[in-house]
Amino acid sequence: MKTLLAALRSLAFYVLFYGGSTLLVSASALAVTARPGWLAEIVRRWGMWHLWCVEKVLGIEVVLDGALPQGPVLIAVKHEAFFEAIDTPRLFTHPAVFAKQELFRIPGWGYSALVYGLIPVAREEGAKTLRQMLALAKQRVDEGRPLVIFPEGTRVAVGTRPPLQAGFAGLYKLLRLPVVPIAVDSGRLYHHLIKRPGRITYKVGETIPAGLPREDVEKQVYAAINALNG
Secondary structure: OHHHHHHHHHHHHHHHHHHHHHHHHHHHHHHHHHOHHHHHHHHHHHHHHHHHHHHHHOOEEEEEEOOOOOOOOEEEEOOOOHHHHHHHHHHOOOOEEEEEHHHHHOOOHHHHHHHHOOEEEOOOOHHHHHHHHHHHHHHHHHOOOOEEEOOOOOOOOOOOOOOOOHHHHHHHHHHOOOEEEEEEOOHHHHOOOOOOOEEEEEEEOOOEOOOOOHHHHHHHHHHHHOOOOO
């Protein structure tokens, strides 16, 4: 019975969330050409719509343990599901997220993402691409925006603790920003075709100062983002 109810809730979630997303993505495409200043608010509302669907339809409670940072800081987030990626524009004020370059090739969405200020990550294209990525990141910092990165590089299975991608330490060193690590345990409930009710927790770790040796910052971030990974 619980499985059937979860399946029905999940079906309703997909219909409502993705139906609403279609309207909001269309609105964002129009905003890019007609009212670029509206784009950030449309994206924030998309995150709020997602949260409403998660809480009211799926029956998932979202809990925040700690104070979220705002402004120019590097935020390192555990990545178990699409949940935290979709939730990012709701959590932070106009965040600049490091995202896989492949996503920017999606027609319509890719251009809107660039206008919004997301930062493409191309892992295999050498020093020139790294310099371009760094220049964009510094521009977002100058705008007073937080930078959000998933330092594991991609979504990871629940209960796993892969090493951080090498690019994280490079960005930390070159950007000279403090890091705020955030653990999230979304995968066990959300990363399934049939999503389950329960509680997803964000646990905000202590701020890690800029300028630490690579081994030290990686060790601290690794421990902090896996704090909910029992």
